[in-house]
Amino acid sequence: MFRNTYQRGILTVFSSSGSKPLAIWDIKTKNGHAKRVTDEELKLMSFELMGSNVATTYMVAPKCPCPSLGIKLPFLVLLVKNLKKFFSFEIQILDDRKLLRRFRASNYQSATRVDNFCTVMPLALTPGWNQIQFNLADFTRRAYGTNYIETVRIQIHANVRVKRVYFSDKLYPDDALPPQLRLHPPLRPCKMSDQIARSGKKLPEPVETVRPPTPEKVAKMGSGEKAETGQNGGKAIMQDFVPQQRIPSVTIQTEPEHELEPPVVNDNFDTTEPNIEDVPPVAVGDPETAIADFPATPSATEIAE
Template sequence: MYSNLYRNINNRSPIHVMTPKEPKFIGSKPLQIWDKKVRNGHIKRITDNDIQSLVLEIVGTNVSTTYITCPADPKKTLGIKLPYLVMIIKNLKKYFTFEVQVLDDKNVRRRFRASNYQSTTRVKPFICTMPMRLDEGWNQIQFNLADFTRRAYGTNYVETLRVQIHANCRIRRVYFSDRLYSEDELPAEFKLFLPIQNKTKATVAT
């Protein structure tokens, strides 16, 4: 039986799932609800020189064997109904990929995998893989899960079950929201407090 971590707070927006430095939410344990797998690499908190702030660095020689996944318990799901996934990611100029598992209104689990080393979009019954372009430095990845689910599968997004972020990147913040917020609209604890110039959106072919 699967249980939802965020069942009772789905109406709140935004919802943080990871930030390296946010005492109000997760204190000194940015991976409190995450599991991590490391082979020939590392996952650690460091201070990024560009923004002078704590970030989580995920580095590995093989992107498939070094990653973090949420929730940590494979028998649990996030159960987040908010349709926008926003991640503040630094481009390390190496291979990088992330994956999101969602549930649609056909009660089917679909996975979306975006990577910076793939050139074409492929849609299969249970997984959609797509290219992602990152600008130099820090990027804000805005992932419209409802739109992707509709365009790729012709179904309606219900909720996010799991998020998995692989090497190679640095992470400042990961959260879900009901819509895209401007910096001025975000609550104080969700403000980025870093000089982001680049915003990137993964694209899926229609």
């Protein structure tokens, strides 16, 4: 199928988000189902294989009547989700002796067994999504002592969710892979970060901050305890802190301590103007006599005595 195709880098044979994900695959189900579902963890489409019997529910490539995939890339990568049920997959390869060999991996196998034409090995999966990397050339050399030529067939059994299956000429890190081939696609980058990266400038380094201690913590640190680190994860820069003389707190009173009594208003006053004739005359004496009668101011000598 792919023998006459230019094979270099990455070659995808299954994608759950494609328009025709089963273009080269055959589906066999018995007491189960095979359908596309939206994964709640990735929020993306994935292909689910479920069945009561692992052997009777599977997907296989290539589709009949094509006899072989003809893929010469040595690394196989599967992005699958562990559904906490029995699961297995099988790969059939052709070596330099023109013999067909099979590798079968399953999570219900406990030991590795190597036969003349089939190798069975255990598979350990973590909860959730997993990335299975299979080095076909290395397994062929270690199990059979021959060289890997090409992959003939791939068969994935229930119970599992498959996101993508692809071959590669080497194992690429996540940074070198396109977003659609990663297990968890990266977040959308910020436009400001892109502009700074294109201009060649460096992003400012984050500043580590430490929250100032409260008066209670200052009192505790004065007794020999160490300060805690800030919320931003910065290193503790205040150790064996001895507090200085505390400034007394001042309380500002916004309301008076005693309520002021309202002024008494006398409404019973006479509003009539007084008659000048009724006012008794004031006796005015001699100015000199009035001054003499006023007590004199004591001198400085008298004050000293």
